[in-house]
Amino acid sequence: xxxxxxxxxxxxSSLTEGNSTHSYAALKELEHLDFxxxxxxxxxxxxxxxxxxxxxxxxxxxxxxxxxxxxxxxxHKIVFSNGNLIKNEVADNNRITIKxxxxxxxLLNSQASIDEIFTTINTAxxxxxxxxxxxxxxxxxxxxxxxHLIDGQNTFAQxxxxxxxxxGAEAQIVEGYYSSETGLSFTNAVSEIIVKDNAxxxxxxxxxxxxxxxxxxxxxVYQESNSNFTINTITLNGGTVRNGLNISVDGNxxxxxxxxLYLLKGKQHVDNHTKVDHKQPHCTSSELxxxxxxxxxxxxxxxxxxxxxxxxxxxxxxxxxxxLLSENASxxxxxxxxxxxxxxxxxxxxxxxxxxxEALFYLKSRGISEKNAHALxxxxxxxxxxxxxxxxxxxxxxxxxxxxxxxWEL
Amino acid sequence: MLRINDLHASIEGKKILNGITLEVNAGEIHAxxxxxxxxKSTLASVIAGKEEYEIESGEILFNNEELTELKPEERAxxxxxxxxxxxxxxxxxxxxxxxxxxxxEKRAHQGLDPMAAKEFLALVKExxxxxxxxxxxxxxxxxxxxxxxxxxxxxxxxMAMLNPKLAVLDETDSGLxxxxxxxxxxxVNTLKSAxxxxxxxxxxxxxxxxxxxxxxxxxxxxxxxxxxxxxxxLELEEKGYDWIKQELGEEIQA
Ligand SMILES: Nc1ncnc2c1ncn2[C@@H]1O[C@H](COP(=O)(O)OP(=O)(O)O)[C@@H](O)[C@H]1O
Ligand SMILES: [Mg+2]
Numbered sequence: 290x291x292x293x294x295x296x297x298x299x300x301x302s303s304l305t306e307g308n309s310t311h312s313y314a315a316l317k318e319l320e321h322l323d324f325x326x327x328x329x330x331x332x333x334x335x336x337x338x339x340x341x342x343x344x345x346x347x348x349x350x351x352x353x354x355x356x357x358x359x360x361x362x363x364x365h366k367i368v369f370s371n372g373n374l375i376k377n378e379v380a381d382n383n384r385i386t387i388k389x390x391x392x393x394x395x396l397l398n399s400q401a402s403i404d405e406i407f408t409t410i411n412t413a414x415x416x417x418x419x420x421x422x423x424x425x426x427x428x429x430x431x432x433x434x435x436x437h438l439i440d441g442q443n444t445f446a447q448x449x450x451x452x453x454x455x456x457g458a459e460a461q462i463v464e465g466y467y468s469s470e471t472g473l474s475f476t477n478a479v480s481e482i483i484v485k486d487n488a489x490x491x492x493x494x495x496x497x498x499x500x501x502x503x504x505x506x507x508x509x510v511y512q513e514s515n516s517n518f519t520i521n522t523i524t525l526n527g528g529t530v531r532n533g534l535n536i537s538v539d540g541n542x543x544x545x546x547x548x549x550l551y552l553l554k555g556k557q558h559v560d561n562h563t564k565v566d567h568k569q570p571h572c573t574s575s576e577l578x579x580x581x582x583x584x585x586x587x588x589x590x591x592x593x594x595x596x597x598x599x600x601x602x603x604x605x606x607x608x609x610x611x612x613l614l615s616e617n618a619s620x621x622x623x624x625x626x627x628x629x630x631x632x633x634x635x636x637x638x639x640x641x642x643x644x645x646x647e648a649l650f651y652l653k654s655r656g657i658s659e660k661n662a663h664a665l666x667x668x669x670x671x672x673x674x675x676x677x678x679x680x681x682x683x684x685x686x687x688x689x690x691x692x693x694x695x696x697w698e699l
Numbered sequence: 700m701l702r703i704n705d706l707h708a709s710i711e712g713k714k715i716l717n718g719i720t721l722e723v724n725a726g727e728i729h730a731x732x733x734x735x736x737x738x739k740s741t742l743a744s745v746i747a748g749k750e751e752y753e754i755e756s757g758e759i760l761f762n763n764e765e766l767t768e769l770k771p772e773e774r775a776x777x778x779x780x781x782x783x784x785x786x787x788x789x790x791x792x793x794x795x796x797x798x799x800x801x802x803x804e805k806r807a808h809q810g811l812d813p814m815a816a817k818e819f820l821a822l823v824k825e826x827x828x829x830x831x832x833x834x835x836x837x838x839x840x841x842x843x844x845x846x847x848x849x850x851x852x853x854x855x856x857x858m859a860m861l862n863p864k865l866a867v868l869d870e871t872d873s874g875l876x877x878x879x880x881x882x883x884x885x886x887v888n889t890l891k892s893a894x895x896x897x898x899x900x901x902x903x904x905x906x907x908x909x910x911x912x913x914x915x916x917x918x919x920x921x922x923x924x925x926x927x928x929x930x931x932x933l934e935l936e937e938k939g940y941d942w943i944k945q946e947l948g949e950e951i952q953a
Contacts, residue, residue, distance in 0.1 A: 656775035669791025
């Protein structure tokens with residue numbers, strides 16, 4: 290206990306320097322929170338000790354930000370460098386607000402008391418964020434493209450987003466997380482997303498940081514009646530990546546789609562935790578997470594679905610499929626359904642296997658090399674998830690990153 | 700072109716081929732017939748290089764080169780083609796992408812540049828027409844959701860695209876109605892030349908009315924027990940495989 294406390298304080302002390310804006314309530318709360326340890330069920334397979342033992346600092350902007358924009362994509366561009374907002378293209382429509390997030394915005398809109406240590410650290414120490422607000426019935430023509438660049442010099446980047454879609458508004462957002470160099474660094478990103486009555490949000494998240502990078506991403510989504518929320522989490526690189534999706538479906542006739550793709554190699558560790566809380570009747574939620582794991586990499590999928598007592602006529606579908614490419618690769622998959630209503634349709638499935646030998650032989654028997662046969666099958670495996678990335682330029686970009694990362698020559 | 704000498708092969712310790720000897724020359728069509736379980740598909744898979752099978756002894760020479768030392772993909776690039784008895788469905792891999800990769804790897808092996816997109820598409824169009832393969836199927840995932848007949852036509856379409864020296868067609872006729880059978884046979888006959896050779900594995904004589912073999916071999920218990928002209932197929936059709944068994948029985952007793 291004593292040692293744990295010292296570690297926490299040491300870790301946090303490196304963050305306080307040079308910060309002016311922080312929430313004192315969150316600071317106070319932090320005193321009572323501790324980092325997850327091996328007894329913390331929700332973090333059982335993802336150990337944060339190696340991160341906590343590091344001394345990190347919140348770094349300044351790095352001026353040389355290479356061009357990480359998605360080719361040909363017409364978009365409103367927002368760029369963060371080491372957690373600092375450095376570019377913010379304002380929308381030309383005055384019904385759309387895209388601005389630097391102030392602590393006051395946060396307090397005003399925060400709907401949940403979130404007692405999770407990384408989220409609370411973000412609330413306490415964040416020094417940059419973005420606030421996106423769409424007025425009633427506003428439809429965003431161009432997607433919003435948010436680029437996060439981080440360097441590898443023990444940098445600690447905190448990013449905070451607040452996204453509010455008023456009644457009937459529609460938007461598409463694509464986020465890309467990239468490292469400008471290798472080395473250990475840490476991204477702690479928190480988003481609060483409010484999708485009001487009849488509003489629709491499509492989010493594509495591309496994670497492509499370096500192999501030593503830590504990335505903890507916490508999303509808190511609140512859906513009101515008739516709303517539609519889709520997120521595609523595409524993890525193509527990163528050292529330790531933890532995505533926590535918390536969806537509170539608090540209205541009738543909502544649709545929720547959570548899709549994920551993770552292609553891992555080396556010593557990567559990627560953990561996707563999803564939680565869909567159906568509080569109201571007549572909603573559908575669908576989750577498809579697929580992963581391919583090579584070398585000594587490890588994957589975690591934990592999908593919780595709650596259906597509350599009054600939430601009748603819920604249809605919840607969940608599927609997690611994994612391919613292990615090496616003997617040392619591993620996957621921990623756990624669906625958790627807690628259903629208190631009686632008239633619901635819920636299904637879940639999880640598979641972990643290898644590439645189909647018959648299919649590999651078929652490809653090779655046509656003259657295709659082992660490497661290309663794997664690449665074809667891997668791309669085919671990924672396609673199930675990538676079909677949900679509906680913007681062709683975003684999809685092309687993801688495919689390009691994939692080829693680059695895995696040396697596919699197809 | 701192909702010379703198999705006293706080939707013995709097994710799978711999971713179970714002996715399946717018990718001394719196959721077979722010679723196939725350029726310009727020839729050979730039919731291999733035999734009852735279910737006699738080892739026809741095993742022979743076809745061993746020629747194509749399926750790793751699960753263990754070659755215990757014997758040799759497979761392809762243009763005087765030992766095939767068993769080559770990987771399946773290397774055999775294919777050298778000109779060996781297997782039309783599968785059960786073509787495999789590969790979700791997410793588009794038929795056209797798959798073919799482009801295969802064709803270009805073969806071209807690279809021959810020292811040729813990848814085929815230009817336009818030329819490739821023209822070739823696809825021409826060869827798909829040969830087996831009347833629906834346009835939409837080219838863009839679908841490999842064999843996924845194809846009917847039995849479409850799968851078989853897709854095999855011959857691939858054969859046409861890759862233009863092999865030696866094609867082994869494993870029960871390409873099974874499950875086909877008479878129209879589909881004619882289409883498939885027309886494809887195979889069109890592709891036949893003095894430079895290539897075909898081995899047609901079949902259970903029934905029917906296909907051989909359309910693809911006329913120069914030789915018919917009867918495979919039984921992993922061994923070629925009888926070889927003859929195309930009339931042998933008719934005789935088999937008439938008398939059934941029991942006739943072979945009886946004949947063999949007599950031989951053993953004698
Ligand atoms: N993968 C395998 N494992 C075990 N036995 C097999 C396998 N494949 C084929 N066999 C056996 O080998 C024998 C020959 O099979 P096969 O070559 O498919 O015959 P055919 O094509 O003539 O019907 C059969 O007895 C079959 O059960
Ligand atoms: Mg067979």
